[in-house]
Amino acid sequence: MAMAPAHTLAADRIAAGYDGRVILQDISLEIPGNKISVIIGSNACGKSTLLKTLARLIKPVSGTITLDGRPIHSIPSKQLARIVGLLPQSPIVPEGISVADLVGRGRFPHQKLFGGWSKKDYEAVAEAMDMMNITELANANIDELSGGQRQRVWIAMALAQQTDILFLDEPTTFLDITYQVEILDLLTDLNRTFGKTIVMVLHDINLAARYADYMFAMKNGRLVAQGTPSQVITREIVKEVFGLECAVITDPVSASPSVVPIGRHHALHPVSTAMTP
C-alpha cells in the first residue's frame, strides 16, 4: 500500500437525519488529514449519524460536504469508494462465505463490470489479511468465527478497499478489552505506516483519549468541542457532554488525559479541582 495523500474532507453547516427527523444541526468541521480522529458523545447524540453523513451514506438536508473542494454527492460512487470507506457498526454476516471471499468484497470499487480478480486484487486482499493476522482463517466461514476474529475480518475488508480515508463506527463494541486494544493498535499501525486518515466513533472515552490525535465531542446533534485530547477531555466538557462529574487525571502509560468518574459513593474525600491537569 502506498502512502496516502492528504485529503481535505470538510462539512459546512450541515443538518442531517432520518425520515425527515433532523438529528444533526449546524455542524461545520474539517477532518484533519493523515490523523486519527475520534468522535465522542453520549448515546443517541448523533455520533453515528455524523459519521454516516461524512461518508455520504446519508444525504444532508442542508449544508455541504466537500472532499478536496468537490461536493461529495457529485463524485461518482465507485470513484468515491476508492477514497472514502466506512465500516458500519454491524455489517450483516452472509452465510457460508469464506473469509478470503469476504475480504475480497472490499475490492468491489476497484473491479471491472464482470468482476474477475486481478493480480492487484489478490495482493490487496493478501496484504489486508496479513495485516489483520487472519491469513490462517482464509478458508473458514465468516459465520463460524468469534467476535474478535470477525471484527478483524471486517476491518481487513475495509483495508482491501484501500481508501485513504477510513471511517469506523464503534469498531471495538462487544469486544473484550484485550481485543479492543489489539484493534486500536492495528488501526494506529495503519495510520502511522500508510498515513491513512482514520475517523471513528468510540464508546470508551479513555481509550479514545489515548488513541486519538484529534477529538470531536457531540451533544444533542451539535458539535460542542473539538481539539487535541487534552483540549477536549476536561472536567467541564465531560460534564457538559455526558452530564458526568469526574476528575481528569493523566494516563500513567501514555500521558493522555483520563477520566475518572466520581459518582455518589466511594469517593474518599471531595475531589479537588487541583487534580485536573
Added chain:
Amino acid sequence: MNQYSKTVTVIKKVRSMRKRRGYLAAGILAALVLALCCAMLMLGSTIYPVKDVIRALLGEQVQGASFAVGTIRLPRMLAGLLAGLAFGIGGAVFQTMLRNPLANPNVIGITAGSSAAAVFCIVILHAGRSVVTLAAIAAGLAAALFIYLLSFRGKSFSIGRMIIVGIAIQAVCHSVILYMMLIARVSDIPAALRWLEGSLNGVQMADLRLLSIAVLVLAPAAIFMSRHLAMLELGDQAAASLGVHIDRTRIVLIVSAVILVAVATSVTGPIAAVAFLSGPIAKRLVGGGMSAILPAGLVGASLVLTADLIGQFAFPVRYPVGIITGIIGAPYLIYLLIRLNRRGEL
C-alpha cells in the same frame, strides 16, 4: 515475488477449491435438467426411443412420434423448463436481496395476484388467452408494487412488514379466486382451475413466446447482477460505502424478478413452492464459493420437471404439477418457520 505471495497462494487455493465445488454442483444440476428434458420428450402413453425423439425434433416425419413429441411433449417440456428457471431465479433473487427465505413471490402473494386477475378474466370477462396472459402479468407487477408501498411506515421499509402484508394479500387473492369459482359457469371452471394449482397441461408453442423472451433476457441480467446482489448481502450501509448504487440495483433486480415470475405464472399458473424452495436448495448445493442464482434456476427447472413426471406417471390418476410441488413445499415451509422463529429472525 513479493512479501504477500505466500498469502496470495493461500487465497487462490481457497477460492479455486470453493469455486470447483460450485461448478461441479452446477454441472450436475445442468446434467440432471438435460436428462429430465429428455425424459419429458420420451415418456408418455407411448415411449419413444431417443433416436425417434431426435428425428422428430429435427422435423423428420416419424410415425406417431412427430405429433406426440412435437405438438404435445415439446411445449410441455419447454414450459416446465422455462417456468422452472424463471421461478427459481426470480425466487432466489428475492430471497438473497431481502435476506430472508420467506421474502418470496410464492409467500408474499405476487403469484396469487396474477392468479386472481387471470381467474377474473376467465370467469367474469370470458376473455381470450392473450388477455388472460397480459392481465396475469400486469396483476403480478401491481401486487408487487402494492405490497412494496404498504411495507413502508413513514420512509422506512421493513422486510418483516412486507412478508406479513404479502401473506395478507395472498389470503385476499385466494378468497377472491374461490368466490369467483363459486359463481363461475361450469364450462369456465377447468380453465380457471389451472390458476389455482399450476399445470403444464395443454401448453402450446405459441404460449411460450413471451416466457422464452423473458427468460433469455432477464435470466442473464439477473446472473450478471449477482455480483451486486452479493454486495447487498452485507447490508445497505456496507454496500453503499463500497460504491454500490443500492436503490438502482434493488429496483433493477426486483423488477426483473417480478417480471420473470409473473410471466411464468401467466403460462403455467402458480406452481406452488418452486420459487421458494429453489434458492435455499441451490445455496446448500453450491456452497458459498459462487453465486447461487443460476443454480437456483436449474434447481427450479429440475423440481418442475420431476414433479410433472411424477404427476403424470406415478399414480393411476394424473395430477397437475403444482399439486406435487405443493406436497414437497408445505413441510419445508413449516420447517423454515420453526427454524427462523428459533433464531429470532421472524
